[in-house]
Amino acid sequence: DGGITQSPKYLFRKEGQNVTLSCEQNLNHDAMYWYRQDPGQGLRLIYYSQIVNDFQKGDIAEGYSVSREKKESFPLTVTSAQKNPTAFYLCASSSGTGSYEQYFGPGTRLTVT
């Protein structure tokens, strides 16, 4: 199952609160990604980072923020500006330039009420 961990597995928050999802990898991968998955749908890219201290917006970045201060860590903050934050969030990593294979963490299921 690779060396990608996400915590917690389930997360519950009240509307209006920011929440940070953790993603850690010990694969020495350069690139890391955050996806959102809604029931019965595919994966949509939120943010990605090809290298430490650099990241780019994906297709649905509004209402989210990230940081990449360490190679092994890529936390995602779901802000109160995200209109529909309840979803399954998946983190992935790949070795970087020249290698496209992405390996996924176990995911965090976020419920906001």
Next chain:
Amino acid sequence: GENVEQHPSTLSVQEGDSAVIKCTYSDSASNYFPWYKQELGKRPQLIIDIRSNVGEKKDQRIAVTLNKTAKHFSLHITETQPEDSAVYFCAASGGAAGNKLTFGGGTRVLVKP
């Protein structure tokens, strides 16, 4: 950007029969096409991938074919078993989007015993 269409959205097969899932992509520069299997509540798992310099790749009961001219690729599962029941996602990358993966909408496969 890249757009990936996947069909069918659901597929029901009898155990022992074959299953075929098809995907089309829009960016002719894309050169990497992975397939992921996702069981309910679990992370997507890479099951097979193909690069644009290859027309077909096989791994035991699964195979992927690529037609670069038509910009489509397919997953073939032979001798299906109940444990093949899952959601399958195709993806494409390597074109203008670089290492980013663009996913299809998924196919829910049900293998009936």
